[in-house]
Amino acid sequence: MTADQGGGPLLRVEDLVVEIPRDGMVSTPVDGVSFEVGSRESVGVVGESGCGKSLTALALLRLHPRGAAHIRRGRALFRGEDLLAMDIDRLRKWRGRRISMVFQEPMTSLNPVFQCGDQIAEGMQVHLGLSRQQARDRAISLLEEVGMDHPARRAGQYPHELSGGMRQRVMIAMAIACSPDLLLADEPTTALDVTVQARILDLLERLQEERAMSLLHITHDLALVSQRSNRILVMYSGRIVESAKTAQLVAEAAHPYTLGLFACRPRLGDRRRRLSLIEGSVPDPAHRPQGCAFHPRCPFATARCGQERPEMQSLGAGHAVACFEAERVREAGRWPDA
């Protein structure tokens, strides 16, 4: 807590807008996103594919695809310092050291030609000034900490010699090696089968608590974070549309999209996979409908929803929603049957 600036949140994102120029037009896949992550807090970010979750996380570390996208405006105050405005060399030193990221596909982040142990060790040599041997020893204990069997042997293996779940553990070991304050995990288990997924999520949860980290867990799976996060941000078409403590969101969701994400039915033949009941798809950010971006898919929509865009409004006790029909939605309590 001591290093917190005035006891404020660890991360405070204000009105983040990411633009992508395309065909002479400008689209805004991240369209005014604001949220906070507290010290030691675990926050879930949920939304279907194409809602702008990854771009939001990447932009915070200025790792968004250069050339394609740029940050139009906004601030991302980390311990009071703006990540979006600071000197890029300074930010490079913070990446991996104070804020780390874990991605869906470890093979895009792991280097195929280096042994896993050396890849974990590298950050500690650079950021913490450890010797090669010290860093290598630490890498082995990190592999043990993330639950790898035979950690010393694993350290000498190459990524292709490991299973998907083991690679993700290596990625997590790399991410926590320098004891960051914040871990951004973008669909960290989406590529894994369900049992491995649960083990990796248990691991992230344990590390977050033991290491007193904050965790921003991005996923398309609301059921998954509703069992594990302290607070949830629901994202739709480039904006946060509902934000609440997890128990609150489960008990009294006030955005139709949130109800839709909760209302999934088991997929035939695979009880653990769920099928969305929300018809249609997330709009292309270059062709967003007028009014509320969700209104064409929304069973609660009125004429106003097609004309005006609802802003986030507080419902009290840390619960906020961007919906004109929030009261009706909260009372209905569930996605209407088709």
Ligand SMILES: Nc1ncnc2c1ncn2[C@@H]1O[C@H](COP(=O)(O)OP(=O)(O)O)[C@@H](O)[C@H]1O
């Ligand atoms: N490299 C890119 N080039 C062009 N458009 C992109 C690129 N990355 C993302 N986008 C646009 O931004 C939207 C949001 O993408 P993304 O942040 O990856 O969504 P999510 O992670 O929620 O699935 C996409 O639907 C797409 O329109």
Ligand SMILES: [Mg+2]
């Ligand atoms: Mg994504």
